[in-house]
Each structure stands twice: as structure tokens, then as C-alpha cells.
Amino acid sequence: MAAVQVTDAIWLVGSGTHPGVRTDPHDCHCYLIWDGTGGVLVDTGTGLGAEAWLATVAEVCDPGALTGAIVTHYHADHAGGAGAARAAGLPILASAETAAALASADETRTSLAVARAAGIYPADYRLSPTPVDRIIGAGDTVAAGGLSVEIVAAPGHCDGHLVGLVRTAGRHVLFSGDCLFAGGRVSLQAIHDCRLDAYARTVVDLAGRQVDALLPGHGDLVLDGAAADLDRAAESFRRLVPPPNVLTG
Template sequence: MDMTLDMNRKGSLAIHCVTNGPIQTNTYFAVSDDEVVVIDPAWEGERLAEVLADRCPGKRVAAIICTHGHADHIGGVAGMRRALGSDVPFLISEADSEIMGRAIEDMREMWGFDHELPPVPDRLLSEGDVVAFGDVELQVVATPGHTPGGIVLFCAAATGNVAFVGDTLFPGAHGRTDLEGGSEKQIIDSLGKIGALLPADTLCLIGHNDTTTIERELESNLFMRRGLRHYR
């Protein structure tokens, strides 16, 4: 395990979750001081922008970040940018920036849902990158497997350790690996990686359904325990 994280807790982080889109994706508004970052806007970006204004009045939107490039996590980016302004940067990993168009086509073909293609990303994220806003930092951890460029965003805040895990981790399980660029081996390795890297008390904010913690997953997630063998 080559990567290290800054575990020094600093700043405060408040989180709002909005479940939206055709397959119930969790969009997160991460608020620190006078700024907010939107994570995984799934659907109807203009409406999400209205919810954001209601939940986080007066906060400056520092960035829109997607944990991966599947249509149900990027579908609201374009609409939010129209509503919020083109000066709000859109961030995603380089590998997943390349699959966004195909992912939208795949969802249209499989389930009949259509999404608008996001604009060209303003910043391509890699492992070890940091996104600073308010008085906190999101640290980027590469977690391929669900998609080639999936990422986890970890924040060591004074208010508690938090990780936005997208579809890499589900309680007791992991995201599907049968779509383009998916890999069962890679996602098992990624689960082991975050299990070894993140503090046990880290609150994991999932792309769909309920939250969990690293401690809980270390006890009950057989996929994570299998992946941990690589880091011991």
C-alpha cells in the first residue's frame, strides 16, 4: 500500500443527502464554512440546484465532483452547471472522463433512461490529489473495479472522518463489475485498500441506500476481508 493519507483532523463538515434519479442515487452536498461541494449529481441538475439553494443558502459552490462516470452519477452535472454558472468546476478522474458518453448510451439501451452528457471536466483527479474547500480537504483515493477510474473522497475533519465511496462499497458488498471497465479483482483489491487505509471510525457515504462504517465492513464484508490479504 503505497498511498498515505493526512489523518490530522481539521475543520468542520456538514453533509446533506438528496436521493434522486431513476435508480435512487445519493447526491451529497458537503458543506464547510461558507463553501459547498456537490458530489455525484445524478439527475435533473436544475432541480438539484434549487434544492442546494434551499438546503445551503448563501454558500459558494466550490466544485461538482463525481466519484465515477456512470450515468446515474453524472446525469445532473450539465443541468447544475447551467443553473450555477460555468465558473463552477467539474471534477472527475481521467479514466472515467473517457467512459461518460458510453455509460449514458449503455443506460439508455439497458433501462431506457436518458441523461445529458456533462461538459468537459475542468480538472482530472488522480490518487493523492486534494480538493480543498471551506476549512477541510477531500483526499482522493483511486478505487478501480466498479469503473476503471472510480475514486473515494476521504475527509479527516474535526467533526469526524468521512468517505464518499460512490459505488465501490455497499454494506456487506460492493458495486457491480459486469459493466464496461468493471473488474471483480480490482474491486476486491480496492475494498482491501480502503479497509487498510481509512480509519475504522470513518463514516462511509454510499452511492445508493444506507451508510456504513469501515469498522462495520471490516467485521462483516467478506469481500473487504478478502481484499485485505493484499495489505497485511
């Protein structure tokens, strides 16, 4: 398996669906930002494909040169691999909400119990308790070699969700986790902390920022013209109508 280069400084290093880098069917898209001197990972997958994922990272760079792994939110397909990443020496960076849930592998807060009951994860899948090394939040920046990832709070899909913005090769790239997807779709689930009002504020805020490329946690990557995707979602929310849900097709 080989890392899939997305831009000059960004690779897809894990995924549940991308044929080039399919680490485990349950994994989200996992990204590596690497400028040749340093970098950072964005999201860690479930952990079920951790060996393949970490090997793919090592094809591109020395993992020891990375700042760590940013976990966008505590859902298991994004956060479950944090333990494996940490065991490999990578510090974990996440919001306070994500840190609290991961510290105790809280299956209620992360909705893992209901997701597993719904058949989204294997019956024997569990999170392992994982400490977060650095709490990050709105306005923080995370160094990635000579690049810098701006952290933006993005609640709505779930509590404590963060997204990251990085400028590379003249483009503003948004790592959107499960907040926004190609076509301006969103991810709405019947879980305790999916909040439509917060989601609307988040999306309208993001649409007000300059974004050229959208690298979401699932599905198609948008490498150019992503402002149109963000505008579409924001316009829908401004009319008080939830945008199309990525989970329903």
C-alpha cells in the first residue's frame, strides 16, 4: 500500500474506501501534512488498520519528525487509532471534549455503544483509554514543519469537533473531519450531541473563511473551488434547512 499524494505537502495515508490506501473498511480518511522538514497527522482511523496506516506514514516521512496526530473528534472511526499512534511515539492533539472521552474510552459520550449496536462497527470493537498530550482549541496553531495548521472549533456533528486550516502552495486547505463533505453535504446522526443549531453556526462561519480545497473525513476530496461547496451548505443552513446528509447518499 502506498500513500496517495493529494497536494505538494499532503498525503492520504489511511482510508476505509480509497482504493489506493484502504487501511480498514471502518476507517475515516487519515491525512499526513509533511513539508519535507516536519508535519502532522490528521485523524487516526479506528485502529483496526493501524499497522498499515503507520507503515504508510513511514513511506513518506520519519514519524519521529512529526508534531503528532490531530484528532478532529471522538468518534471511533477518527479517534480509535489514537492509542496506536501514541504507542508509536506520536503525541495526540485534541479538544478538551475529545480528551475527556478518550481518557476513559467513554462509549456513551463517543456514541460508540449505539454505533456498534447499529452495526457500524464490529461487535467486538472497543476503544482503548488514551490520554491526549495536548489540548487544542479555537485559535490555536499546530506546527507542521514550516506550515502551520489553524484550529477552528466546529461543533454540530458532535461536541468538541475541530477542523484545521492550512495554507500550502497558495491554497487554503480545510481538513473538515465529519463537518463538511463534497457537494456541501453534512453528517447528521440521531445521536446525543449532533446539534443542528451549532452545526449551522459552524458552517456559516467556515463559509466566511477563504477555503480552496476541502479534505473531508470520508468520500470525495475537493482540490479546487471548495468555496462553492461551503457556500452551498451555508446557504441551506441560512434558510434553516439542513443541507443534504452524506449518510443518506
